[in-house]
Amino acid sequence: MTRARGHLVDEAATEALGAALHRHQPASGCVHLIGDLGAGKTTLVRGWLRAAGHAGAVRSPTYTLVEPYALIEPPIFHLDLYRLADAEELEFIGLRDWVDAGLLLVEWPARGAGVLPPPGLSVSLTAAGPGRDVTVESHSRDWPTAMQLIQAMQ
Numbered sequence: 001m002t003r004a005r006g007h008l009v010d011e012a013a014t015e016a017l018g019a020a021l022h023r024h025q026p027a028s029g030c031v032h033l034i035g036d037l038g039a040g041k042t043t044l045v046r047g048w049l050r051a052a053g054h055a056g057a058v059r060s061p062t063y064t065l066v067e068p069y070a071l072i073e074p075p076i077f078h079l080d081l082y083r084l085a086d087a088e089e090l091e092f093i094g095l096r097d098w099v100d101a102g103l104l105l106v107e108w109p110a111r112g113a114g115v116l117p118p119p120g121l122s123v124s125l126t127a128a129g130p131g132r133d134v135t136v137e138s139h140s141r142d143w144p145t146a147m148q149l150i151q152a153m154q
Helices: 011-022 041-051 095-101 144-151
Strands: 002-008 029-034 066-069 076-080 103-107 121-128 131-138
Touching: 002 011, 011 041, 011 121, 011 131, 029 041, 041 076, 041 103, 041 121
Parallel strands: 029 103, 029 121, 076 103
Antiparallel strands: 002 131, 066 076, 121 131
């Protein structure tokens, strides 16, 4: 595992990080997005999806649990598990189908513990004034280029 830390000065920088990570993403896998409410997780996903070619709205799927972006290649599935009552619910809503079909970007991954696949990448965001502190951890060899990119932010 490798780890890098940096500071994102504003919302645009958070979106730019998402775009940068998209440019280095593997075709499938799981990314854990960690942070309190309002930390910038959905903002990061918005930048990621814009870089992937999605021009529509990007909202946190807090009530729907998952928002599939199937027209993007590879498909991206944005999950928000904040309101998940039980991790086993993920099995019933089709998690296994998404794992091999594309990339999972998962907010509140701890609520899916034991059912979610392990992350290839973890991104932790913490509010720091008008910006965000970010810690990125690579758990897979699929992500070293992205890690070098994050280290260059410092």
